[in-house]
Amino acid sequence: MKQLQDKVMQEGLVLSNQVLKVDSFLNHQMDPVLMYEVGKEFVRRYAGEKITKVLTIESSGIAPGVMAALELNVPLIFARKQKSLTLRDDIIVEKIYSFTKQESNEVTVSKKYLSADDRVLIIDDFLANGEAASGLARIVEQVGATVVGFGIVIEKSFQPGRSMLLDAGYRVESLVRVASLQDGKVSFVEEEQE
Ligand code: G4P
Ligand code: NA
Numbered sequence: 470m471k472q473l474q475d476k477v478m479q480e481g482l483v484l485s486n487q488v489l490k491v492d493s494f495l496n497h498q499m500d501p502v503l504m505y506e507v508g509k510e511f512v513r514r515y516a517g518e519k520i521t522k523v524l525t526i527e528s529s530g531i532a533p534g535v536m537a538a539l540e541l542n543v544p545l546i547f548a549r550k551q552k553s554l555t556l557r558d559d560i561i562v563e564k565i566y567s568f569t570k571q572e573s574n575e576v577t578v579s580k581k582y583l584s585a586d587d588r589v590l591i592i593d594d595f596l597a598n599g600e601a602a603s604g605l606a607r608i609v610e611q612v613g614a615t616v617v618g619f620g621i622v623i624e625k626s627f628q629p630g631r632s633m634l635l636d637a638g639y640r641v642e643s644l645v646r647v648a649s650l651q652d653g654k655v656s657f658v659e660e661e662q663e
């Protein structure tokens with residue numbers, strides 16, 4: 470998505486060979502006009518898939534997620550992160566490990582909001598190692614619902630998340646694919662067409 474790639478070029482800060490900071494439009498301040506375009510682009514890519522729910526994880530997935538849900542006219546669910554849980558039978562729980570933060574969170578969704586006949590689009594702001602993405606897929610599959618695919622705002626293609634999800638048989642649509650952050654510079658994966 471050209472508009473988003475331009476925004477990353479203009480406003481993205483390369484913090485290291487691994488980390489891209491996009492606090493001006495995605496992770497702190499948000500650009501709602503751009504996020505609406507992001508939401509509409511996910512919906513275009515998944516046209517015809519009869520999506521019934523959008524699922525993301527708090528907090529930065531919520532903005533792109535809600536815009537996709539708005540365009541689809543379906544609910545957005547955001548999974549919650551909690552440190553540790555007392556046993557409850559009304560929630561779906563998965564453990565997600567973050568390499569960036571070196572900690573595990575228990576991520577939960579109420580059983581009220583997902584059922585076996587749901588067709589779910591999973592949205593997130595970043596795809597890195599794929600831990601969050603695959604944890605969200607496990608939540609969907611725990612209730613017997615269908616993962617239609619993933620919609621990622623920024624994919625770091627030099628990290629293993631994308632290939633892990635593709636190897637598991639999922640569809641992955643990333644609006645920007647970062648090939649490298651070497652030498653303080655963002656370079657993108659060359660794609661056939663936009
Ligand atoms: P993974 O889920 O793909 O395995 O990634 P990882 O554990 O490394 O990601 C942990 C957090 O860091 C996630 O946000 C993820 O979106 C974010 N993240 C990963 N790589 C980058 C990066 O290069 N730049 C930025 N800005 N964020 C990155 P989170 O902890 O869930 O936080 P939130 O912002 O959604 O609240
Ligand atoms: Na995130």
Ligand code: NA
Pocket residue numbers: 496529594595
């Ligand atoms: Na984040």
